[in-house]
Amino acid sequence: MSEQSFEELQRELEDVVARLERGDVPVDDAIALFRRGEELYRACVARLEAAELRVEELSRGGNETQ
């Protein structure tokens, strides 16, 4: 899950919820889907709360390039 972007995680979470809401998933699968949804939710929140703003400087190598 760590390779997925926030957007991918969020989209999958939405998909999971939409499938569950349609109600055509067998109950056993629904429980598994629910667990996956919980996992996705936690991953999204973790991304949001990951860290403080990071600001890096890229080398100024290009300045005088002709």
Next chain:
Amino acid sequence: MKIAPLLYGDRKVYTVSSFNRGVARYLGRLPDVWVEGEVTELRRNQAWANVFCTLKDPRTGATLKVTIARTAYDRLDLSLEEGETVHAHGRAELYEARGELGLRAITIERLGLGGHLLALEQLKRKLAAEGLFAPERKRRLPRVPRAIGVLTGADAAARGDLVSTIGTRFPAARVVVCETRVQGQGAPAAIIAALRGLEAHAEVDVIVVARGGGSFEDLLPFSNEAVVRAVAACAVPVVSAVGHEQDTPLCDLAADVRAATPTAAATLVVPDAGELRAGLDATRKRLEASVRDRLERREQRLSVLSGRLRGSPRLLLERRRAAVDHVGARLQGVSPLATLARGYAIVRASGEALRDASLISPGERIEIELASGSLGARVDEVRP
């Protein structure tokens, strides 16, 4: 003066001086022209009769030596700076002592706003015709970029606004800043190099070009053809926040999104973490609700089913009972007892119900059946 070659047998040979002179004369027949270029290596000395400079073609780097009489130059009162674009009017000239080609200028004009605007307009039309600014080329910005590339000058305000707004909206953001020269000579090349550097960064998913306000000339590098093309060709989406609202440098048109200010650019490149969190929480509620609903519905269905299962024998019994009651009621309806109950009586003679008075004679015995009990009687009189 005739330029005469030396003769070595059949071979005509010219001295360097006579060759240069010949070429110089030939060049001297060329017409006067205007030449545009950037001023470099400007040298003026009170002791010299001429002012020297080199004009450079900013696109290709080609150079041309230009000389102008010092008195003529001083009269123009240009106080030219290196890097400025000028139009020089004159003709080709060969500096004979060194065989160097140059332009002998009669006059030099600084490329004014009008000239710049015209050039800009032409470039804009050309690039638009190529489809560089077409809406269908615009890419959607990533909703949550892994890292945001920021290309900026040594402009503390623009950079500060951008970075602080990003940090406020989305504290988990990662910003990669590339500070570069954004005005004057060499700025276009520096901007392109910076753009390439950010573009090559593995995590940069979007680039913001941020440059605060400045004079028309200050913003010119952002309308430079090579810069505009680099912005359009950038591998990741570009947000252009250059100058103020009223300025429209061409890179604004080539970028995927134009932002009026660095702050506006920040709100475009990162979502609001609070809103995002609220959205996520709402989605999670839906997730829980969907499963709860699911289970509740299943439970409900089960209880309905089991109710039907358990209720069924009683139901059958009731239905039968109702049917029996119905038949009973119909039976009651046709029973003669019900008629007797209303006060009628049945008269029988010799066991047969008597319907006609003429069939019996006085003195005969009859039976009268009432709703309750019966009477034995003898006929006194017959009235047929």
